[in-house]
Amino acid sequence: MNYNWNWHIFFEPNPTGAGTYLDLLVSGLWLTIKTALLAWIIALIFGTIIGILRSLPSKAASWISFCYVEFFRNMPLLVQLFLWFFVLPELLPRTAGLWLKQLPNAPFWTAAIGVGLFMSARVAVQLAAGIASLPRGQKQAATALGLTTTQGYRYVLLPMAFRIIMPPLTSEFLNTVKNTSVAITIGLIELTGQARAMQEFSFQVFEAFTAATIMYLAINIIVVTGMRFLERSLAIPGYITGK
Amino acid sequence: MFGNLDFDVIRRSLPYLFLDGMSFTLMLTGLSALGGLVFGTLIALMRLSSYKLLGRIAGLYVDFMRSLPLVLVIFWFYFLVPYIGQWLTGASRPIRVGAFTSSLVTFIMFEAAYFSEIMRAGIQSISRGQPAAASALGLTYAQSMRYIVLPQAFRNMLPVLLTQTIVLFQDTSLVYVLSIPDFLGAASKVAQRDGRLVEMYLFAAAVYFVISCLASWGVRRLQARIAIVR
Numbered sequence: 001m002n003y004n005w006n007w008h009i010f011f012e013p014n015p016t017g018a019g020t021y022l023d024l025l026v027s028g029l030w031l032t033i034k035t036a037l038l039a040w041i042i043a044l045i046f047g048t049i050i051g052i053l054r055s056l057p058s059k060a061a062s063w064i065s066f067c068y069v070e071f072f073r074n075m076p077l078l079v080q081l082f083l084w085f086f087v088l089p090e091l092l093p094r095t096a097g098l099w100l101k102q103l104p105n106a107p108f109w110t111a112a113i114g115v116g117l118f119m120s121a122r123v124a125v126q127l128a129a130g131i132a133s134l135p136r137g138q139k140q141a142a143t144a145l146g147l148t149t150t151q152g153y154r155y156v157l158l159p160m161a162f163r164i165i166m167p168p169l170t171s172e173f174l175n176t177v178k179n180t181s182v183a184i185t186i187g188l189i190e191l192t193g194q195a196r197a198m199q200e201f202s203f204q205v206f207e208a209f210t211a212a213t214i215m216y217l218a219i220n221i222i223v224v225t226g227m228r229f230l231e232r233s234l235a236i237p238g239y240i241t242g243k
Numbered sequence: 244m245f246g247n248l249d250f251d252v253i254r255r256s257l258p259y260l261f262l263d264g265m266s267f268t269l270m271l272t273g274l275s276a277l278g279g280l281v282f283g284t285l286i287a288l289m290r291l292s293s294y295k296l297l298g299r300i301a302g303l304y305v306d307f308m309r310s311l312p313l314v315l316v317i318f319w320f321y322f323l324v325p326y327i328g329q330w331l332t333g334a335s336r337p338i339r340v341g342a343f344t345s346s347l348v349t350f351i352m353f354e355a356a357y358f359s360e361i362m363r364a365g366i367q368s369i370s371r372g373q374p375a376a377a378s379a380l381g382l383t384y385a386q387s388m389r390y391i392v393l394p395q396a397f398r399n400m401l402p403v404l405l406t407q408t409i410v411l412f413q414d415t416s417l418v419y420v421l422s423i424p425d426f427l428g429a430a431s432k433v434a435q436r437d438g439r440l441v442e443m444y445l446f447a448a449a450v451y452f453v454i455s456c457l458a459s460w461g462v463r464r465l466q467a468r469i470a471i472v473r
Contacts, residue, residue: 074456075448076414076417076451079416079447079448082431082444087444090440091441178310179312181312181313182312182314185420195315199318209315209318212315213315216310220310
């Protein structure tokens with residue numbers, strides 16, 4: 001292979017004038033983590049609401065959640081980001097659209113909200129499945145104790161369901177981290193973006209991508225290990241995963 | 244709100260969007276799904292083989308691919324495939340690879356990891372008695388896989404495989420990062436040429452939405468039919 005490897009490239013100054021190439025990649029890593037965390041919070045909030053709607057006996061509630069989930073699941077994430085970033089400001093009233101366009105850090109907010117809503121549909125499906133997997137007696141016992149529907153969800157159903165769906169939620173969180181890289185298309189220079197920038201500045205393609213790959217692997221290992229501990233401490237006694 | 248929009252731009256660019264863009268997207272989806280299924284099945288067989296080392300290698304490959312974002316993998320292969328081609332053909336310099344070949348290799352290698360997990364679940368869902376009966380009948384390992392296990396695993400997993408293919412269909416839009424004119428790339432080209440971002444992106448979103456909806460409705464029906472047979 002006639003490719004000139006140069007692993008010292010990471011410690012050479014980058015063309016932005018601030019620090020080395022490694023600093024560039026690390027700043028991308030932080031942006032990836034920040035975007036993913038904000039997106040995950042949004043996904044959890046909306047996913048919980050829609051997931052609860054999906055599990056309610058009401059026809060209207062399940063219809064709303066069905067439409068929500070289908071809307072976000074049947075379009076590529078990239079197209080959704082384009083809709084939020086390019087289309088939405090044009091369709092809003094003039095002043096609101098202008099305000100949106102002039103927002104500082106627009107790619108960051110668009111990415112966090114876009115990825116968050118995209119993932120919320122997946123969280124909703126998982127949560128609804130978790131609630132459906134609970135024995136019917138749980139809901140009935142809550143009613144028999146005099147809890148209202150809200151209280152039943154708050155104190156009985158949701159704490160159980162969330163603990164059951166912990167493993168799939170872990171992989172959905174990792175998907176959120178990975179999906180932030182799609183925001184490269186709307187100008188968010190996160191980890192993949194910085195690796196690409198480094199490749200363009202220095203021509204050291206494979207070093208840049210190797211470093212980004214290692215960082216993504218590290219995020220995965222840390223999250224998976226951390227979640228394994230959390231799962232163990234939150235496992236429900238009496239279930240297969242419990243003590 | 245829609246006052247200054249010009250939806251005629253869509254009608255004018257329809258032939259380009261569908262004959263060039265959509266045919267690229269569908270071709271890429273179809274070939275990647277086939278290739279991914281073939282490689283995925285091989286990886287699944289490796290993971291389940293009695294040679295521990297083979298299983299470890301396959302497991303590492305799957306975990307590795309699944310922890311990377313597709314965009315990064317697309318970039319990796321875009322730069323790597325010319326060198327792989329040089330190595331395979333023994334040429335003196337990295338060979339030139341077309342956009343289609345490059346993205347096809349990417350998606351086959353990436354999807355193989357996901358398809359292999361599905362096929363592994365499918366193979367494990369076959370009761371142990373079946374391969375045992377096959378070997379009692381004198382079938383070799385290859386024959387028992389070919390005639391007994393894999394056909395059933397494939398059939399049981401067909402709905403999941405098709406759902407994954409719908410995800411793949413949506414994911415092919417990411418070749419946009421290489422400025423390849425797939426369906427979204429074509430729409431975006433027209434959008435930027437004519438300054439009609441809103442119209443073109445709304446239309447692209449609608450097309451993806453309709454196709455994915457119809458496809459997943461079809462998968463649900465298929466699932467219901469298969470469920471009755473079992």
